[in-house]
């Protein structure tokens with residue numbers, strides 16, 4: 001048994017470029033997922049919870065506790081309450097992963113060995129669709145402090161965050177600055193292209209010929225080009 005780092009993954013691209021398609025592929029096969037789903041597009045998840053002022057966090061908690069090793073939850077926040085809702089979910093996850101963090105600290109103190117073939121203790125995956133709605137550049141960390149904490153201190157937390165936004169510049173730096181993986185689809189204009197190229201550490205010209213569903217991927221300092229393919233039905 002060993003513990004992997006939890007990462008932050010950013011996905012950027014104009015409308016229809018492929019962000020949701022990428023995120024849906026990313027969660028495929030993962031067992032513990034909460035999708036923060038403002039546009040209500042994840043009907044394939046096992047549990048769908050629509051935000052109401054009362055009780056919806058308890059519904060999330062109950063769905064997690066019902067099967068802690070295998071939950072797939074789409075949480076649809078109320079319009080205008082995205083930051084508060086993301087904060088609520090983040091605080092719950094942080095609290096719920098206290099045992100994971102304690103076990104990980106113990107493992108690190110004991111020398112943090114990763115024997116060949118050992119299995120990673122499973123992480124939780126928090127997918128944040130349209131992060132520009134819930135974690136804004138201005139005031140994002142004040143309105144969603146628990147999410148800001150996961151962004152900056154979450155490496156050992158077991159909470160992996162993948163978030164998307166059409167524009168790089170509309171996402172709070174607490175998320176942007178802590179991403180080890182960046183996925184960039186076609187951009188809307190040259191300003192967005194410039195910002196996205198900076199997020200990848202490449203020249204803007206390299207982004208100009210991207211077609212929908214084509215993307216450039218950076219993992220730390222390694223860059224590669226990819227395309228999402230769908231099986232013909």
Ligand SMILES: Nc1ncnc2c1ncn2[C@@H]1O[C@H](COP(=O)(O)OP(=O)(O)OP(=O)(O)O)[C@@H](O)[C@H]1O
Nearest residue numbers: 013014015016017018019020021022166212213230
């Ligand atoms: N299962 C599928 N089979 C074939 N095409 C698909 C499938 N899912 C999505 N697409 C196509 O992939 C393209 C990208 O769509 P996607 O929803 O990922 O865009 P997006 O970047 O999330 O846009 P937005 O910002 O508007 O949410 C669209 O043209 C969509 O029709």
Ligand SMILES: [Mg+2]
Nearest residue numbers: 016019020021
């Ligand atoms: Mg989308």
